[in-house]
Amino acid sequence: MPPDEPIGEALPRLDELRRDVDRVNGQIFAQLQERGRLVLEIARLKQSRGLDGYDPEREEAMVRSLPLSPSDPYGPAAVREIFRSIFRASVDVQDARRSGSLLVRRRDLISDSGIRVGDVLIGGGRPVIMAGPCSVESPEQMELVARAVAAVPGAKILRAGAFKPRTSPYTFQGLREEGLRMLREAADRHGLLTVTEVLDTSTLDLVASYADILQVGARNMYNTELLKAIGRLRKPVLLKRGFMATLEELLNSAEYIVSQGNSSVVLCERGVRTFERWTRNTLDISAVPLLKLETPLPVIVDVSHALGRKDILLPCARAALAAGADGLMVEIHPSPHDALSDGFQQLDLQDFASLIEGLGLGTTDTASHRAGSFIGEPDLRSEVRR
Ligand code: PEP
Ligand code: MN
Numbered sequence: 001m002p003p004d005e006p007i008g009e010a011l012p013r014l015d016e017l018r019r020d021v022d023r024v025n026g027q028i029f030a031q032l033q034e035r036g037r038l039v040l041e042i043a044r045l046k047q048s049r050g051l052d053g054y055d056p057e058r059e060e061a062m063v064r065s066l067p068l069s070p071s072d073p074y075g076p077a078a079v080r081e082i083f084r085s086i087f088r089a090s091v092d093v094q095d096a097r098r099s100g101s102l103l104v105r106r107r108d109l110i111s112d113s114g115i116r117v118g119d120v121l122i123g124g125g126r127p128v129i130m131a132g133p134c135s136v137e138s139p140e141q142m143e144l145v146a147r148a149v150a151a152v153p154g155a156k157i158l159r160a161g162a163f164k165p166r167t168s169p170y171t172f173q174g175l176r177e178e179g180l181r182m183l184r185e186a187a188d189r190h191g192l193l194t195v196t197e198v199l200d201t202s203t204l205d206l207v208a209s210y211a212d213i214l215q216v217g218a219r220n221m222y223n224t225e226l227l228k229a230i231g232r233l234r235k236p237v238l239l240k241r242g243f244m245a246t247l248e249e250l251l252n253s254a255e256y257i258v259s260q261g262n263s264s265v266v267l268c269e270r271g272v273r274t275f276e277r278w279t280r281n282t283l284d285i286s287a288v289p290l291l292k293l294e295t296p297l298p299v300i301v302d303v304s305h306a307l308g309r310k311d312i313l314l315p316c317a318r319a320a321l322a323a324g325a326d327g328l329m330v331e332i333h334p335s336p337h338d339a340l341s342d343g344f345q346q347l348d349l350q351d352f353a354s355l356i357e358g359l360g361l362g363t364t365d366t367a368s369h370r371a372g373s374f375i376g377e378p379d380l381r382s383e384v385r386r
Contacts, residue, residue: 032086036093043094053094059087103258104251104265104295114298114326115264117212117236118193120155122266123298127361128327130195130238130300131352132159134342135172136179142186144334148349150190153362157213158183158192159329163199164341165219172340176203180210195238201229208235218242218270218305221253231260240268240302243281247290254297266298267291268329269320271306280308280345283316288323302329304345313347314358321359330355 043053063083068076103109114123122128131149136142142160149158162179164172175182180196187194195213198204199220208214213236220226221242230237237257241250254265269288271281283306291299301320303313317328333339333346347355357363 035086036090039090039093040097043097047098053098054091059083099248102251102255103263104254104297107296109258109263109296115236115266117157117264120157120193122155122236122300123296123326126155127321127325127359128155128157128300129356129361130157130159130327130329131332132183133333133339134161134304134331134346135164135340136160136162136175136182137340139182139186141334142182143189144349145332146186146190146192148332148352150192151353152356155327156192157195158187158190159195159215159331161197161215161341163197163203163207165197165199165217166341177206180207184210198226198230201226204229204233208233212236213238213266216240216253218245221245221250224253224256227253227256228260231257231262234262234264236264236266237262238266238268238300240270241272241287243271243273245272247287247294250291251294254295266300266326267295268300268302269306269325270302270329279306279312281306283307283320285319285323288320288325292324298326299324300327300329301325304329304331304342308345310345310347310351314355317355317359328359 046053063080066079066083068079070076072079074082099105110123114121114125116122120128129149129152131152132145133141145160146158149156160179160183162174162176162183164174166173183194183196186192193212194210195215196207196211197215197217198207198211199217200223204214204226214230214233215238216223216226216230218240219242221240222245227239239250239254239257241247242253245253250267254267257265269284269291271279271283274282276282283301283303285301288299288301291297301317303317303320307313307316313330317330320328330352331342331346332349332352333343334349336343336346336348339346353363
């Protein structure tokens with residue numbers, strides 16, 4: 001437009017040019033969506049062949065193949081920037097599709113009545129209690145604990161570690177196969193199911209031959225080889241959230257197991273690491289309803305490892321159940337002071353009975369409940385040990 005053209009005469013031309021721009025926008029939009037459909041089709045093909053979705057070299061080659069020229073209205077730098085946005089949006093759209101199509105999100109993944117382990121249903125409406133010592137220490141200890149767990153009304157499972165992933169290599173590492181045997185024998189004497197941790201693929205068959213439920217601990221949530229190997233077994237799994245894991249990452253770890261054909265996965269919130277020092281970890285209660293929105297897999301809450309203290313166990317356990325948890329994990333020991341691991345967070349057997357009663361899950365057969373100190377006022381000054 002010549003600079004001296006009166007503004008009134010330029011307006012029709014301006015309108016015309018704007019209409020052209022609108023038309024081109026429409027074409028770009030249609031072309032972009034056409035491109036998006038092609039990207040999704042490529043992503044689907046790649047996924048079915050197990051190929052990686054993201055290919056930066058191909059992106060670079062696509063831009064290089066364009067007739068870039070500095071004399072064009074949009075020069076090479078601008079075109080690169082525009083295509084970078086398109087590539088980013090394409091990767092996002094593929095990620096969203098892929099995560100939306102995770103098997104663990106499918107509502108028909110497991111039966112509505114939950115995951116069956118022996119005669120116990122996890123996720124079947126009635127909260128499951130998984131209780132036992134941090135570590136198997138002796139047949140006598142396991143006998144006392146198994147008796148206390150068997151006294152709980154309803155669904156209960158005996159827990160205890162025989163392979164222990166300790167922070168320090170110089171502390172008690174577990175009784176290994178001997179411990180697995182003690183756990184199994186104590187459970188069998190009292191008609192209980194067992195859950196115990198498996199640390200690696202080399203001991204997987206051994207642990208699986210003793211346990212009813214395989215526990216993948218927080219430290220192993222990212223161990224994809226272990227997850228895949230467990231997925232190839234047909235054995236229920238308790239998958240614990242890593243202490244720095246997002247819920248998306250937890251779901252993807254579960255997907256590793258489910259993708260191999262094993263959909264009997266129970267998720268476990270056990271606290272995440274934050275700046276807070278008054279608890280061992282920070283119990284993420286929101287994880288329970290959030291996971292429930294995303295997956296039909298049952299969710300249980302390990303209050304012992306989340307809190308690392310006993311005095312606020314009851315309110316937090318109540319909160320977990322109120323938030324929709326399908327059960328609780330709690331560490332108990334006949335003599336917590338003498339425990340070889342995590343003694344500071346384990347309830348003695350009477351306090352365990354009081355906890356069950358306090359949760360309204362019924363009265364255990366264990367007589368003479370003490371007024372459990374953990375039920376009273378929380379002692380926020382108590383030291384939180386590791
Ligand atoms: C456990 O349950 O014994 C245990 C070690 O827990 P976490 O993996 O959650 O630390
Ligand atoms: Mn422990």
